[in-house]
């Protein structure tokens with residue numbers, strides 16, 4: 001690995017003291033989640049994939065094993081209120097048409113992002129396109145509380161199902177682009193996603209136990225920020241840490257990156273909404 005000298009010093013534990021992911025079992029309401037499994041075939045440098053939950057402290061882990069303790073559930077409730085709220089020129093709510101409630105979307109989150117009519121769509125796109133086209137309502141702000149509450153509500157319907165995004169056919173060019181971004185070194189520190197999440201997972205970087213950077217728990221509730229964090233918001237934060245200019249939330253680059261990063265987690269169960277430090 002090719003790291004700047006002071007950066008090497010930041011990765012504590014590479015010389016044997018590495019604390020690997022723990023081996024605890026994630027079980028919510030008696031349902032056991034797959035947090036460790038064989039890596040999908042397209043992954044060249046990793047043979048086993050792990051959920052980020054396995055790298056968190058017992059205190060943070062505990063918040064996710066009981067929905068009453070999971071602070072993200074308040075936001076899911078807000079998402080439900082929003083689902084039922086009439087908005088826009090057509091005088092409709094989501095529930096006006098989706099009369100079976102969000103349960104109708106079980107399984108959808110596992111396949112996102114996906115290509116629709118030749119365009120790569122992430123969940124936020126589906127929600128906003130819908131709001132504009134069929135409700136005549138204003139789009140929601142990408143990382144705003146309302147949007148992420150809605151993404152969490154729809155995501156929760158797929159909790160416990162394995163991630164299963166398509167990377168072939170129409171999706172292939174987007175996936176290639178996302179993969180290229182993943183392995184590009186950014187910023188003054190010249191670090192790629194892979195330098196941290198592939199080469200150094202299990203090690204400590206400053207006070208953080210590095211995971212494989214999986215997105216099966218998103219949107220996640222971050223204790224530090226006391227709110228739901230979108231996938232693109234997390235990408236921004238990670239790129240900023242390399243002291244680089246970053247792509248915008250909702251940009252084509254981040255959508256492609258999201259597809260690629262999602263495909264690295266194919267086989268892990270969805271934990272939305274997860275809790276992180």
Ligand code: HEC
Nearest residue numbers: 092093094095096097098105108126127130131134135150
């Ligand atoms: C006027 C009726 C109508 C309203 C209002 C409406 N939808 Fe839909 N929605 C549909 C129809 C019809 C489909 C299936 C066809 C399609 O995918 O466009 C659908 C599909 C979807 C899908 C699934 C897309 C897929 O690829 O499987 C999602 C997610 C969705 N709607 C979310 C919402 C949300 C969230 C709201 C509220 C912000 C909403 N919808 C409001 C009619 C509506």
Ligand code: HEC
Nearest residue numbers: 052191192193196208209210211213214215234235238276
């Ligand atoms: C300098 C090291 C570093 C780089 C480079 C980096 N990350 Fe991270 N990332 C972290 C740290 C530290 C965390 C918080 C601890 C953890 O979950 O691994 C994190 C967390 C994440 C998470 C949340 C995982 C979870 O389970 O909640 C995702 C997703 C992620 N990173 C994706 C990326 C992507 C995509 C890139 C490249 C654009 C990237 N990271 C680049 C250090 C880095």
